[in-house]
Amino acid sequence: MNEDGVRERAGSLPREPGVYQFRAGETTLYVGKAVDLRDRVRSYADPRSARIRRMVDRADGIEIAVTDTETQALLLEANLVKRHQPRYNVRLKDDKSYPMIQLTAHEAPRIEITRDPDESATVFGPYTNKGQVEIVVKALRETYGVRGCSDHKYAGRDRPCLDYEMGLCTAPCTREIGLERYSQDITAVERFLEGETGVLADPLRREMEAAAENQNFERAAHVRDRLETVDAFHGEGGEAVQSIGDERAVDVLGVAIEGEDATVARLRAEDGKLVDRERHTLEAPGSARDDETDGVPAVLSAFIVQYYAERELPDALLLPERHDDEEVAAWLEAEGVAVRIPGAGREAKLVDLALKNARRNVGRRDECGLLADALELDAARRIEGFDVSHAHGKAAVGSNVTFVDGSAETADYRRKKLTEQNDDYDNMRALLEWRAHRAVDGRDDRPDPDLLLIDGGDGQLEAARDALSAVGWDVPAVALAKAEERVVTPDRELSWPSDAPHLHLLQRVRDEAHRFAVQYHQTVRDEVKTVLDDVKGVGPETRKRLLGHFGSVENIREASLEDLRSVDGIGAKTAETIKSRL
Known part of the structure; x- marks a missing residue:
């Protein structure tokens, strides 16, 4: 669309508030709001940046929607941005990947970690550290005995x-x-x-002290580590929150930007307690509006509208700087939300904490950007890693792990039993064919990754690429060889500095794929023939008691000598033999 086309279209528009969309065929390139649609759209006939000019040149039409008020235009813009994810908007990505803790609506509520909570459940979170959440939930269950089983398993039992x-x-x-x-x-x-940390921390502290007093130092150290996690669970900033005063709910926002990626960290305080924290990812390309300020103000205004359009607004917002959007300011004022930019004192401490959380995430995203640049890819936000494990061809398995923005996304891990064969290349080919078929056939609920990482060298990468080509799944793939930490691509080998952040990212993915494959191989191997069969002094009945008591060979492997001796028929010598053998 040229300048004359923009002017001609603008001339036919009303001087009313509303929303406009620059379109290219069926694709929405940009969504904007306007107090006066005619004036705002006409401004694009003389864009002041090359990026805006490219957007206008790509467009072949402009659609509008008139609204009664400026606030309606603001909220409609947020909904359209969320629906269409336009390339040239600052846009908030889906935040459903964060884990939450729910207590189900049941006569005997169940506690569980979930990313899709029940509507009737009591829900806490979301949280950003799934490993920490798992430790805390296990500690809660051990301390208070809250059930974790499904309602189906709960119903109709005649014994525990x-x-x-x-x-x-x-x-x-x-x-x-x-x-x-x-x-x-x-x-x-x-x-x-x-937020009442002592409810769990105090019993753990007593347990730790009792274990140390009884000279059970291994148990005391284990409880100490768990206690540290529990103490840190609700995070820093509690002292600062106490200054909030009469406001019941206060949100604190911090922003960090790296290139075209941005992170907004949000802290939530309710009734004087810091109840949760979360981080949200936004894509923040250069502004497509001539009169809009780039950087933190643009990210803040986009986040506030898109996030709170479908959520209850807090009583107050603490921001690191002004968002400079008059329509957003008018909306917040009309809704009775106090907006403050604290320069000192306890509220400023909370803003600093939010900024620290945001910067911690955007640093990880920088690894992804560096990796994409080094491999000449459009993006490397979502990486899937693959490895195979077997014992001379027996109990062959494959692992498929997922990292998003540099962090493990364990909910998207997958694993597969493979045909038993002592050939790493054929095993890798079979694993990638399985993954590719699921993607092409629409049987995998995960989005396609930006990059596939193969644990191995040229041979494993060639086998993987053969599989991708045979199935017709067009996703970039590279390999990382362990010995020299060489990055192998289809046409060359790359040797990056040992302290390169993007190399560290690939190493984390590779190591996690290897760990997950080995763990599953051990499980499959134990299912076929448990290592207990080879332990002297452990017969069929003793083996049955051990498995009945601990549930699996993996749990037996993790048990202490004291735990093993608690099983009928297991003496000190047999316990030591089992521990040594496993």
Whole structure:
């Protein structure tokens, strides 16, 4: 669309508030809001940057929607940006990948980690560190015996399951604990998740001190590590939150920008307590509006509208700097939201904490940008890693791990049993064919990755590329060889400095794929023939008791000597033999 085309289209537009879209065929390139549609669209006939000119040149049409008020235009813009994800808008990406903790709506509520909570459940989070959440949930279960089983397993039981024997559940299913007492334990769990750290930290501290007093130093160290995680779970900033005053809900935003990527960290304080923190990723290309300020103000205004358009607004927003969007300011004022940019004091400490959280994430995203540049890719945000593991062809398995923005996305891990053969190349080919077929056939619910990383060298990469070509899945693939940490591409080998951030990213993906493959191989191997079969002094009955008590060979492997001796028929010598053998 040329300058004359923009002017001609603008001349036919009303002088009313509304939303406009620059379109290229069926694709929306940009969505904007305007107090006066005619004036705003006409301004694009003389763009002041090469980027805006490219957007206008690509467009072949402009669509509009008139609204009654400027606020309606602002909210409609947010919805259209979310729906169409236009290339030239600052746009908030989906935040559903963050883990949450829910207590189900049941006579005996279940605690679980989820990314898609039930509407009727009591939900806490979202959280950014899934490993930390898992540790805390396990500590809550061990301390308060809250069940983790499905409602199907809960119903119709006549005796408690293994979780009861392991001290993870008080078995309300068979009324080993009454529902009234169980409800009291649920209340304690809720108090902890609402910010009362001592509800869980105090029992753990007593357990640690008792273990040390009994000279069970291994157990004391284990509880100490868990206690540190629990103490850190609700994060820093508690002292600062106490200054909030009469405002019930306060959100604190911090922004970090790296190239065309931005991270907004959001802290939430309710009733004087810091209840959660989360980070959101935005793509922040150069502004497509002549009169809009780039950088942090543009990211703040886009985030505030797109995030809160479908959520309840807080009583106050603490920002690192002004967003400079008059329509957004008018909307927040009309909704009664106080907006402050603190320069000192306790509120400034909260803003600093939000900025620290944002910068921590955007640094990881910089690794992805460096990797994309080094490999000449459009992006490297989403990486899938692959490895195979077997024992001379036996119990052959493959792993498929996923990293997003430099962090492991464990919900998107997959694994597969492979045909038993002592050929790493054929095993890798079979693994990639399986993944490619699932993608091409639409049977995989994950988005296509930006890059595939193969654990190995030229041979493994060639086998993987053969599989991709045979199936017709067009995704870039490289390999990382362990010995010299060489990055192998289809046409060359790259040797990057050992301290290169993008090399460290590939190493993390490669190492995690290897760990996940080996772990699954051990599980499959144990399913076929447990290593207990070869332990002297462990017969069929003893093996049955061990597996019945611990649930799996993996749990036996992790058990202490004291735990092993607690099983009938296991003496000190046999326990030491088992520990040594496993």
